[in-house]
Amino acid sequence: MTKKLQKILAGMTVLLLFPVVIATIYEYVKINENEELISTVYKEQLETIVSSINSYTLDISDTWSTRLELWLKYPTDSNRLKKMVAENQSIKEIYLAKANKTYSLVYGRSPHPDLFSKLDSILNKYSKEIEQLKTYYQNGYRKLISVPGLDDETLLLFIAEDRDEKLNVFFVNIDLLAFFRNQVSPRIQSIAQEHFRIDLVDTTTNILLISSEPNASPMEQYDQKGSMWFFPTIKIGIGLKNQSIADMANRRIREGLRLMALVLLVIFIGIWFLFLSVKREIELARIKSEFISNVSHEIRTPLALISMYIETLEMGRIKTIEKVNEYYRIIGKETQRLTGMVNKILNFSRLESGRQKFDFDTCNLNIITQKVLDTYQFHLKNKGFDVKYFPADRLKPIRCDREAIADALINLIDNAIKYSRDIKKIEITTGTRKNYTFVEVKDHGPGIPKKKQKLVFDKFYRITTGHLAHEVKGTGLGLAIVNEIVKAHKGKVTLTSKPGEGCTFRLYFPILFTDKDLSNNNI
DSSP states (O other), rough: OOHHHHHHHHHHHHHHHHHHHHHHHHHHHTTHHHHHHHHHHHHHHHHHHHHHHHHHHHHHHHHHHHHHHHHHHHTTTTTHHHHHHOOOOOOEEEEEOOSSSEEEEEEEEOOOHHHHHHHHHHHHHHHHHHHHHHHHHHHOOOOOOEEESSSSEEEEEEEEOTSSSOEEEEEEEEEEEEEEEIHHHHHHHHHHHHHHHHHEETEEEEEEESSSSSOOOOOOOOSEEEEEESOEEEEEEESSSSOOOHHHHHHHHHHHHHHHHHHHHHHHHHHHHHHHHHHHHHHHHHHHHHHHHHHHHHHHHHHHHHHHHHHHHTTOOOSHHEEEEHHHHHHHHHHHHHHHHHHHHHHHHHHTTOOOOOOEEEOHHHHHHHHHHHHHHHHHTTTEEEEEEEOOOOOOOEEOHHHHHHHHHHHHHHHHHHOSSSOOOOEEEEEETTTTTEEEEEOOSSOGGGGGGGGSSSSTTTSSTTTTTHHHHOOOOOHHHHHHHHTTTEEEEEEETTSSSOOOEEEEESSSSSSSHHHTTTT
């Protein structure tokens, strides 16, 4: 079986590695083509940066317009306006052209008399644009435009609605250079970081307004240029700081090769885990096959006995009433054994598929354990077992299904009975550990080797070493059922064992009330 798995592993390795190796060689040979491709991607990234700077500028202007409209609707709240102009030092004056064509100075640090007198001419000059702005506003979209002011100043125009639902025109006179330095420059610095240089250049004068580099002058050639949507005479120039596009392409190729190496490593690891999974599935298939064989034998034996004794009774061969009663007892015993096996298989099927319904309630593990021992006392005594029970004092309550916990405990006791030989002694203990309550079943059987301890909770798994495979009958589902029940209760199962020293199974269940809960709630 191992040789077959090795062949499968080798075949899958070749199958998976072949395209990766071909892709690696192709990537290495086509470096020049990849440089061109990366150059294209780089250009697209620069276009995205240009769009990002423009979008950020629009966001600032939109924020101003929103705050001014709120002030217009609630003019008594002067703090709103004061806070806005304090946060934006580039704003010099704010004018308002009301719906009745009257003008007012909303804010002015040093009002320019010429600018105030030109408001009417500006409205007339840009009347079409302003009407379009009103149309946009009425359709739910506020658009802003910029128009030239005096000197280096620029006017931002937008429509705002007052509390009477009348449309007004705001003029925000800004110092453009201060706007770029105070509002836009921090954004440019955060985008540029250590990789890019980003400049804003006035194309009418070829003056560098701001740059991400200190004490810079306009570059001779930028990798990407773009106009500012709001200020068409201002150009955005972007270039790399310390490397060419070819250097960037080569670096990305190297990164790609390293990534491929990582992919190869992941593939190797995946193949190895796949190998382990296939091996496990093959082992599971073998165990299932043995399970079917064992269960068939286990079911056939009681059926054969039941059939034989019923046939004997029907033919009237037994004359004494004592013998008849003995046959009935045997038939009943074998029927119970057969029913137990079928129920165990059905219970595990429901647990594994999640169809098992649990009736959770507040329970005490001492009481559940004592009831199980009371029920099985006669059976244990008939088997010759000495059972000692050590209940913990003041055991804290848990939330559980009583029947399910009892079933798990019965499976552990049944397991201890089946595997105990010379020393027929079982010790059952309850207690508390951290935030868990536990019940522990200890036997003095042959024990389980360390490497097989995790496997005993797998479905259908049975210890088959030595004489155990022939002497101990079962379905291999008992401990799997225990594990599923404990998981459904958000608990855990531990096994402590050494060959020749027996096994200790401990079931942990979360405590319903902690000490803190008990003290706070006086439970």
